[in-house]
Amino acid sequence: MPSVPSVAAGIPRPAVSASRAPAGEIDLASTSGASPPAGRPPFDAAPRTLRVALLGHGRVGRALCDLVSSRGDGLERAAGVRLRIVSVLVRDADRRRTGVPDGARVTGDAESVLAEPADVAVEALGGLEPAATLVDGFLARGTHVVTANKLLLAERGAALARTAAASGAALRCEASVAAGVPLFSVLERSLRTTRIASVAAVLNGTSNFVLSRIARGATFASALDEARRLGLAEADSSLDVRGSDAAHKLRVLSLALSGRELAARELDVRGIEGVRTADCARAAALGRRLRPVAWARLDGGSPHGWVAPAAVPETHSLASVEGAHSGVLLRGDTVEDVFLAGPGAGPVPTAASIVDDLVAIALGARGNPFPAAGSAEPGTRAARRPASRWLLSFAPAGRPSAEDVLAFLAGAGISFRQIRELDEPEGPVFAGLASECPPDAIERAGAGLRTVGAVREWTAFRAVDLRS
Numbered sequence: 001m002p003s004v005p006s007v008a009a010g011i012p013r014p015a016v017s018a019s020r021a022p023a024g025e026i027d028l029a030s031t032s033g034a035s036p037p038a039g040r041p042p043f044d045a046a047p048r049t050l051r052v053a054l055l056g057h058g059r060v061g062r063a064l065c066d067l068v069s070s071r072g073d074g075l076e077r078a079a080g081v082r083l084r085i086v087s088v089l090v091r092d093a094d095r096r097r098t099g100v101p102d103g104a105r106v107t108g109d110a111e112s113v114l115a116e117p118a119d120v121a122v123e124a125l126g127g128l129e130p131a132a133t134l135v136d137g138f139l140a141r142g143t144h145v146v147t148a149n150k151l152l153l154a155e156r157g158a159a160l161a162r163t164a165a166a167s168g169a170a171l172r173c174e175a176s177v178a179a180g181v182p183l184f185s186v187l188e189r190s191l192r193t194t195r196i197a198s199v200a201a202v203l204n205g206t207s208n209f210v211l212s213r214i215a216r217g218a219t220f221a222s223a224l225d226e227a228r229r230l231g232l233a234e235a236d237s238s239l240d241v242r243g244s245d246a247a248h249k250l251r252v253l254s255l256a257l258s259g260r261e262l263a264a265r266e267l268d269v270r271g272i273e274g275v276r277t278a279d280c281a282r283a284a285a286l287g288r289r290l291r292p293v294a295w296a297r298l299d300g301g302s303p304h305g306w307v308a309p310a311a312v313p314e315t316h317s318l319a320s321v322e323g324a325h326s327g328v329l330l331r332g333d334t335v336e337d338v339f340l341a342g343p344g345a346g347p348v349p350t351a352a353s354i355v356d357d358l359v360a361i362a363l364g365a366r367g368n369p370f371p372a373a374g375s376a377e378p379g380t381r382a383a384r385r386p387a388s389r390w391l392l393s394f395a396p397a398g399r400p401s402a403e404d405v406l407a408f409l410a411g412a413g414i415s416f417r418q419i420r421e422l423d424e425p426e427g428p429v430f431a432g433l434a435s436e437c438p439p440d441a442i443e444r445a446g447a448g449l450r451t452v453g454a455v456r457e458w459t460a461f462r463a464v465d466l467r468s
């Protein structure tokens with residue numbers, strides 16, 4: 001069986017067992033010879049038809065149906081692949097729906113979708129259940145799966161990869177992290193001898209959009225409303241702005257890049273709620289921009305990381321990630337930095353990535369992005385709140401003086417490499433880049449200063465260096 005290597009960076013890949021073709025018109029797994037790379041027209045003239053069971057007809061599911069109907073003919077000409085959506089699983093099958101492809105059966109009965117012959121299931125339901133049970137069921141019977149669901153992969157990615165490897169089904173998830181950026185496709189073919197030491201990324205396009213708007217003077221609430229109107233936000237937008245969505249994606253990346261599971265407790269997560277235009281202006285005064293950063297260290301001991309609005313230097317790759325875009329900076333041992341960026345939110349880029357995965361499967365791609373998954377379960381590893389550098393700002397209350405505040409901070413082990421006094425409408429504010437220390441030390445120092453009334457305002461953001 002032709003097998004496209006699964007994604008790994010310097011990690012041995014598990015053997016993928018021969019795949020069993022699901023009952024149906026074309027045995028996609030048994031095409032002879034080496035499979036052409038996705039996107040390149042195959043040499044044989046007859047288009048391959050992929051029967052798709054679509055789980056979910058919400059924003060992503062509808063966008064996929066629209067793409068298949070508007071671009072299907074072009075795809076057939078360019079890639080020799082015909083996509084045929086045969087069934088659509090929804091919660092409410094009685095609701096009138098537009099955009100369901102001709103011939104597709106709309107149902108609320110998950111069992112009947114599982115039983116129907118299909119070559120691949122596209123999971124666009126969201127949430128953990130019933131998505132996990134359905135995806136596992138499809139994979140177990142050898143039906144390939146494409147999913148956009150980062151929560152599912154963060155929580156169950158390792159187990160699903162084992163089910164997929166056992167049956168030989170492909171599990172692909174390009175849309176799950178940095179929706180429209182071909183990240184897993186690059187990893188599938190490149191960086192194969194590289195051990196990724198760390199990742200610094202903007203993984204939530206909605207948060208990046210909101211922060212970009214706040215930097216230009218919008219309030220948090222109005223910027224989030226705009227993101228919702230544009231269809232960028234998750235169905236539950238608190239997942240975006242509280243950092244959970246980025247945390248799920250970072251956990252998926254950890255599994256794909258290092259083969260190791262990053263437990264939720266090994267990530268220190270803070271959302272972008274409460275970020276003000278003044279915070280962005282203070283960062284700018286220090287040559288920095290606030291970005292919703294997800295950072296993880298994957299080499300050495302147990303993986304750990306954080307998700308937070310963070311100050312990045314204007315010359316950092318992540319500073320160039322604007323609006324609803326995402327960007328992923330990988331730092332490896334054989335290559336220094338690899339940076340991939342592009343659309344990070346929205347149903348259309350998400351659906352476009354799903355189509356890419358479908359075409360790859362139709363052209364013979366197998367395997368999954370989590371080759372060494374399950375080799376090191378997070379088990380009982382302790383909670384981690386990693387140290388970092390900080391962008392601190394405080395408005396001295398008058399007495400004690402700013403010098404006294406700085407002396408207090410120095411006594412708490414917090415020193416500054418750069419500090420500026422800024423003239424703000426409410427009075428002078430000191431903003432500076434502080435040395436590396438753990439979040440607990442920063443929080444204790446802020447609480448101590450507030451308790452004695454030394455500051456009328458205290459804010460702290462993590463900071464990323466060019467070499468972080």
Ligand SMILES: NC(=O)c1ccc[n+]([C@@H]2O[C@H](COP(=O)([O-])OP(=O)(O)OC[C@H]3O[C@@H](n4cnc5c(N)ncnc54)[C@H](OP(=O)(O)O)[C@@H]3O)[C@@H](O)[C@H]2O)c1
Nearest residue numbers: 056057058059060090091092124125126148149235346347
């Ligand atoms: N939206 C984006 O821009 C985006 C970007 C990247 C990744 N994603 C991921 O893509 C997935 C789908 O997101 P979405 O925005 O399309 O969600 P959505 O608009 O809420 O749509 C969810 C769909 O799943 C169906 N569904 C939910 N629970 C179900 C159940 N228990 N049984 C049967 N059907 C069920 C819903 O049925 P009804 O129609 O009957 O309600 C709906 O059609 C999520 O994992 C999300 O994280 C989304």
